[in-house]
Amino acid sequence: MAKGYSIFSLVKHALRPSEPWPEAWEKPEPKSSYDVIIIGGGGHGLATAYYLAKNHGIKNIAVLEKSYIGSGNVGRNTTLIRSNYMIGGNTAFFEKSMQLWEGLSHELNFNCMVSHRGQMILAVSPGQVDAFARRGNIMRLNGIDAELMDRNEVMKELPYLDYSKEARFPVHGAIHQPRAGTVRHDAVAWGYARAASQLGVHIIENCEVSAILKDGDKVVGVETSRGKILSSKVGIAVAGHTSHVAKMAGLRLPVESHILQAFVTEPVKPIVHHVVSWGAELFYLSQSDKGGIVFGGHIDGFNTYTQRGQFHRIQNVMESATTLLPFMSRMRLLRHWGGIQDMTPDGSPFICKTPIDGLYLNGGWCYQGFKATPASGTTFAYMIANDQEHELNKCFSLDRFEKGKELDEYGIGNWAYKQ
Amino acid sequence: MRVPCPHCGERDVAEFRYGGDASKMRPTHDTGDLKQWHDYKFVFDNPKGPHLEYWQHVYGCRQWFKLNRNTATNEIIGGEK
Numbered sequence: 001m002a003k004g005y006s007i008f009s010l011v012k013h014a015l016r017p018s019e020p021w022p023e024a025w026e027k028p029e030p031k032s033s034y035d036v037i038i039i040g041g042g043g044h045g046l047a048t049a050y051y052l053a054k055n056h057g058i059k060n061i062a063v064l065e066k067s068y069i070g071s072g073n074v075g076r077n078t079t080l081i082r083s084n085y086m087i088g089g090n091t092a093f094f095e096k097s098m099q100l101w102e103g104l105s106h107e108l109n110f111n112c113m114v115s116h117r118g119q120m121i122l123a124v125s126p127g128q129v130d131a132f133a134r135r136g137n138i139m140r141l142n143g144i145d146a147e148l149m150d151r152n153e154v155m156k157e158l159p160y161l162d163y164s165k166e167a168r169f170p171v172h173g174a175i176h177q178p179r180a181g182t183v184r185h186d187a188v189a190w191g192y193a194r195a196a197s198q199l200g201v202h203i204i205e206n207c208e209v210s211a212i213l214k215d216g217d218k219v220v221g222v223e224t225s226r227g228k229i230l231s232s233k234v235g236i237a238v239a240g241h242t243s244h245v246a247k248m249a250g251l252r253l254p255v256e257s258h259i260l261q262a263f264v265t266e267p268v269k270p271i272v273h274h275v276v277s278w279g280a281e282l283f284y285l286s287q288s289d290k291g292g293i294v295f296g297g298h299i300d301g302f303n304t305y306t307q308r309g310q311f312h313r314i315q316n317v318m319e320s321a322t323t324l325l326p327f328m329s330r331m332r333l334l335r336h337w338g339g340i341q342d343m344t345p346d347g348s349p350f351i352c353k354t355p356i357d358g359l360y361l362n363g364g365w366c367y368q369g370f371k372a373t374p375a376s377g378t379t380f381a382y383m384i385a386n387d388q389e390h391e392l393n394k395c396f397s398l399d400r401f402e403k404g405k406e407l408d409e410y411g412i413g414n415w416a417y418k419q
Numbered sequence: 420m421r422v423p424c425p426h427c428g429e430r431d432v433a434e435f436r437y438g439g440d441a442s443k444m445r446p447t448h449d450t451g452d453l454k455q456w457h458d459y460k461f462v463f464d465n466p467k468g469p470h471l472e473y474w475q476h477v478y479g480c481r482q483w484f485k486l487n488r489n490t491a492t493n494e495i496i497g498g499e500k
Contacts, residue, residue: 243465254461257490302437305467305491310420312433345461401461402453414463 004109024190025069025197030204033230034062036384037222039209039245040238041065043074043185043370044362046192046203047377048237048384050108053199055378056385061201062231064224066208070189073240076339077370078262078296080275080284082119082180084146086138087409089395090348093375095144096392098179100374110191112183113289119180119275120149120158122324124169128279132175139177147176160271162326169280169323180275182286188373212249212359219249219358235360235384237376240340241305242363249356254401255342255364256414258299261309263317263336265328267291276324282412283320292334295321299343303414309338341366343414346400348407351380351393360384361398367412420493426480438473440464441485467491 013021036052038045041063052058065071083098085091105112123129129148136146154174155163161171193203204226211223212234221230238245243255272287285295297317300310314336322329344350344364349372351362362380365372379393389397395407420432440463446455464470470490475483487496 241467243463244467247466252458252462252464254463256463256465257467302472303463303465303470303490304493306493308493310432312431315433402457 005111024194025203027205028202030062030064030202030207030224030226030229032228033221034202035060035231036233036235037061037229037231038063038235038237039222040072040236041069041193041203041205042072042237042239043188043192043373044239044365044376044380045235045237046189046196047373048235048362048380049201049203050192050196050199051377051381052385053196053201056381058385059200061196062229063196063201063203064207064209064222064229065203065205066225068205069193069203070186073339073341073369074189074373075186076262076337077185078284078286078294079182079185079288079370080119080180080286081114081183081371082177082275083144083371084119084121084135084139084175084177084180085409086135087407089407090409091139091142091144093379093392093396094368094372095142096378097372097375098144100378101183102179104183104188104191104374108191108195110187110194112187112191114181114183116179116181117274117286118176118178119277120154120174120176121277122154122161122171122279123173123175124171124278124280126172129173132173132279136175145177145179147178149174149176157274158276160325160327162324169278182275182288183370185370188370192377209245209248212245214249214356217355217357219356233358233360233384235362235380237362237380239342239363239365239369242342242361244305246354246361246363249354249359251354251356253350253361253364253398254344256303257305257340258302258343258414259304259307259309259338260296260299260341260367261313261317261336261338262294262296263314264288264292264294264334265331266334268293268331271327278320278324280324281320283317283324285321285325293328293331299341299414305340307338307340309336341369345413346406346408347410347412349376349396350398351376351383351396352389352398353383353387354398421495422474422486423495423498424476424479424482425484425498426482427476430476430479434476434478436475436477438475438483441471441473469496
């Protein structure tokens with residue numbers, strides 16, 4: 001078991017290289033029963049286990065991961081964090097997440113490389129500037145930082161964009177959230193896993209759930225590839241495969257699984273110093289510490305569980321990149337990959353109870369799973385421990401479509417062109 | 420992915436638009452049962468495996484047709500006009 005990381009442990013291991021660093025988290029055999037089982041060892045599942053142990057004193061927890069830690073969406077996203085939301089229910093939740101990001105490296109004793117480099121969303125019409133002004137005002141009323149920038153200010157900060165008269169989408173301004181930025185996503189998975197393991201949580205890798213066991217309307221455990229494990233409280237945090245796992249409990253959900261692709265170029269010297277998003281098309285990029293430009297766009301557009309992207313979406317994202325940043329036409333693409341994400345009809349997530357007693361759902365994250373990780377873990381842990389919604393997640397319910405309470409922040413659900 | 424259009428033959432997926440689950444039945448127009456409409460509009464089977472679905476050949480013949488595709492592999496199992 002790894003003790004705390006510090007300058008002293010660093011020096012000690014540098015001076016004695018023959019003594020290897022201990023494993024960051026333990027790899028125990030599964031017990032026959034636990035107080036709580038979390039299905040899914042991604043960012044959200046690990047964060048939930050950590051906050052259950054730390055905030056609620058429940059330490060007899062198993063996190064069941066079908067592959068290895070960091071193999072899913074926590075290692076496939078574009079690492080962006082932001083809290084520029086304006087709809088009630090989203091605003092406070094994502095701001096809570098931003099506040100938790102700010103202290104996360106200290107909290108976990110793991111350097112998550114949280115970088116508040118700021119995000120600028122570019123407006124490409126006067127109407128969009130007005131819409132961003134409204135968004136910024138609502139954010140500021142909620143205590144979230146936001147600044148409206150005009151074209152000249154944007155030109156100073158982002159001199160590499162296309163400002164020519166021929167620009168297809170002229171830059172009219174931008175909304176800037178200075179505290180937004182990036183976080184090293186692998187470190188989030190490893191940091192939560194290590195911190196949870198130190199509190200006694202069992203992280204069980206290569207353990208795929210094949211059935212959810214019920215007694216009437218009550219959950220009693222799960223059947224896995226490593227045997228039957230019993231628990232009266234089971235949390236599902238498997239975004240991408242939420243429908244697949246929920247079906248084991250007989251649930252049908254407002255979720256479709258779609259592939260979102262991400263891209264990284266060869267490393268170049270520092271040029272993009274912010275997170276830049278675009279108002280003309282769903283497109284966002286940042287530059288990693290290694291120098292690669294990391295960027296992405298829309299989902300491919302049809303439901304699939306394969307992590308292989310389609311070429312027409314690659315072409316579309318490259319067109320966005322070279323339209324906005326002409327210099328990118330001379331760069332080479334190093335890698336691209338896909339992740340399967342839950343898409344919900346309104347583009348907002350679920351953190352809620354289900355019709356089955358003791359079965360809790362965390363999923364439907366659409367494009368916003370990574371940035372939500374700490375707040376998702378906090379509120380999901382609260383809900384599992386207390387069997388009731390936290391103040392911050394009560395809008396993320398499963399019945400919100402029946403009640404006409406959709407949280408349609410951007411109009412980017414699974415059927416974007418219908419909205 | 421290559422999509423077999425029953426009218427034009429096999430073409431790249433870029434020529435097509437996806438139209439969703441084709442096994443869903445639209446409730447009759449005079450149905451007052453909101454639960455039925457909710458399930459039709461908002462709830463998805465979303466299976467990991469064979470899925471019967473609508474596609475439209477927007478950059479070709481513009482016809483709608485049904486396709487049976489395995490969502491775990493994107494393999495096309497069959498299609499119908």
